[in-house]
Amino acid sequence: MKLISIVTPAYNEGKCVDELARRLAIVFDAYADRYDFEAIVVENGSADDTYARLSAIHDADHRFKVVRLLRNFDMEGGMCAGLAQVRGDACVIMASDLQDPPELIPRFIEQWELGYENVYQIVTKRTDNSLFRRIAAQIFYWLINRISDHPVPRNASDFRLVDRKLVDAFNAMPERNRMVRSMWTWVGGKSVGIEHERPARFGGTTAFNTLRTANFAVRGILSSSYMPLKVIPLAGATFAAISFIGIAVYATRAIFFGVPFAGFGTLVTLNLLLFGFLFMLLGLMSEYVGMIFEEVRGRPTFVVRDARGLDPVVDGEQRSIAQRIVRRDAETLDRVR
Helix, strand or coil: CEEEEEEEEECCCCCCHHHHHHHHHHHHHHCCCCEEEEEEEEECCCCCCHHHHHHHHHHHCCCEEEEEECCCCHHHHHHHHHHCCCCCCEEEECCCCCCCCHHHHHHHHHHHHCCCCEEEEEEEEECCCCHHHHHHHHHHHHHHHHHCCCCCCCCEEEEEEEEHHHHHHHHCCCCCCCCHHHHHHHHCCCEEEEEEEECCCCCCCCCCCHHHHHHHHHHHHHHHCCHHHHHHHHHHHHHHHHHHHHHHHHHHHHHHHCCCCCCHHHHHHHHHHHHHHHHHHHHHHHHHHHHHHHHHHCCCCCCEEEEECCCCCCCHHHHHHHHHHHHHHHHHHHHHC
16 A cells, blocks of 8 residues: 655643544544554653653554654754654544644545645635734745745645655755745645645744844745845846936936035935945845855764664755765865866
């Protein structure tokens, strides 16, 4: 039978993981005559009893496997750690706080059986998000879809089923700065969205942090497109043209009508405007330079402490990095010789 893998990062989800396992087991048992299942839960540096509970779940049901990271590597790092361990013919990625209901997985499987390779949830309503978060999400989707060559479907979530071909393509991507949601769009494949209202958290408190989320959104937009860099020469040309026109107008007025005023305030205002815009563009470039630095440095997006139910413990991310470093060093030696 085909194997379906479930990947779910868990960070301080001690109040949710038991219910998550119970509801996933119901889905597994309902489809046991058609599919085998495995659930890879990534314990993402939790400070509560999440790992202890996951260990007990694994002992009771070996379909549940645990990857424990050395520290918290954010949601993206947790997903990447789980995807590196996937063995299934398809993989379902979901949150462990039960805002992604396991009961929706059979609908994903139905679409996969029809030939779709990327089946994702479209959130029709977020029941526990603040007005600020809803507005920020709409602005984010509008902006990234304006500048990206591969737009992200509006209100699409990370909760999705992806075919094995897409998982292999994802794991082969070497970049450090990852926005997983947009990477699936780049990979392609036959895709379809399923609309569903997102419920509230089952328990615990959200790890949402405005500053960290804003930074993630900026990095996600920049990693999805280099369109913002195109603003720099365009803005330079525009302001140069405006400056030349302004010089011509003021020179003409000075010749025929004389100098109407000293112009000190105007000059100061223009200088502040232009320098402000210049530093904004320098800030944009610094973000790209920082991302390039992280890519060149080549540190892994996650580090595994240990694992339960996965033998051997393989950090595919780190192994692929080591292989690339060896190849790069060999190529450098060849060029030197």
